[in-house]
Amino acid sequence: RGREAGGRAMSERMQAVMWNPAKGGYEAAEAPVPEPGPRDLLIRVKASALNPVDAKMRGRIPADAPPRPLGFDACGEVLSKGGEVAGFAHGERVWYAGAADRPGSFATHQLVDHRIAAKAPASLDSADAAALPLTAITAWEALFDRLGYAALSETPQPQRLLVINGAGGVGSVALQLARLSGIRATATASRAESRDWCTRMGAADVVDHAALEEMAESGFDRILCAHDTDRYFPLMARLVAPQGRIVSIVGTQEKHDLAPLFQKSASFGWEYMFTRPVMQTPDMTRQGDILAQVARLCDAGKILPTRTETFRGLSVETIEAAQARLAEGRQIGKIAFVW
Incomplete structure (x- = not known):
């Protein structure tokens, strides 16, 4: 059996840029593609974006914690989904901002709770779409x-x-x-x-x-x-x-x-965007609803893209170069990654 029901090759591996808190730096890594939980979407990430919170997260992860991908914004396609997920189809293009307590989007594959995701705007390419969800x-x-x-x-x-x-x-x-x-x-x-x-x-x-x-x-x-x-x-x-x-x-x-x-x-x-997903609040689905409304505004030409710079490739070098650029304190709009 060459492929699973969701269309994902069984031999497929996840590529990621991990933050290693013990070493205080990033490292490239390969790992098995994660399996979705009951409420999860498994996403093949096409693009991500950088936010100031990415740098802050590095200091919040305990030194003895295992390496993990950082990054929150993402746009990608649905590969498979958990049994309690409704409203999303295999191959559908989605966008989301993720959660602070789960592995992030600096990876080729990511799990996200379907309640905080939505269909991506048809009018935006993956980089422009990835630059918007968290903000x-x-x-x-x-x-x-x-x-x-x-x-x-x-x-x-x-x-x-x-x-x-x-x-x-x-x-x-x-x-x-x-x-x-x-x-x-x-x-x-x-x-x-x-x-x-x-x-x-x-x-x-x-x-x-x-x-x-x-x-x-x-x-x-x-x-x-x-x-x-x-x-x-x-x-x-x-x-x-x-x-x-x-x-x-x-x-x-x-x-x-x-x-x-x-x-x-x-x-x-x-205002802390991660309150709803991390605290699993009763109104957690509101974030998916917000993204759906923003997608409609984008497709109607009422919300302009905010991406102003793009780094290509998923590597330690691109992540570090983008974070150095953001740390200069002169960034207008958003920095995106495409791979």
Whole structure:
């Protein structure tokens, strides 16, 4: 019997770039193709993408943990599926952002819970598709689940929005979703090319990061922080309006004074995209639903791709080169990998 029922060759092996915490570095590896659990899709990964969380994950994995592939964003085709999976067919093209507690997408094969995956946009190639899931889910959850905006509202929403780091991966999608939802967004960007990018993505206004210091107090009803919460927390506490909301996607290393928020009856909250899949929340399927809606927006030409750079080949060298590029701190949009 040359092939299994799902169409996968029995002799097929998985190629991967593993993070080895004991050695503190990446290594190329080969392993058996994993078998899907009851709710899993087995995906042949065609493209992946890089996110700041990839570098953070390296420091969170215990030194005595076995090597594992990192990477979250992916676009690929379904090879097989678990017995409880419905709505996906063999050979179908899907996209997803994965989960922090499972092996990642820097590999030729990956398992993903079908509840956090969706059919990929037909209008995007694999690299453009792979660059969107993590940032799209994060931006959607931040704006609509955490900050309280109405998704894709057909009428203008009066609450003024500030997006800190508008040209980054999450900011790039958040500005587009804001434009589609009647939200007037101000983005921060320091370089000319970053400011131009923010305007293209949908920002009504773009200001230099340093200009926040000069802005009037309580100028924004909602603030989305997509860069360095420790640096911007005092500014955000000053800029948020009474009864306003602040949401950050970046963890803190310092303690912060919440008293200014108390006086304003303002709130501070987190958006962590992996909460639903890692905690197995009852509404975990919402992430698959979000990706399905974003796919429709992409196919309708309403969401623009955010990939700006592509590295080809699955190797230690390409992963390390891309991460070095991202670490420079000047990245606009997303970096993708294709293999």
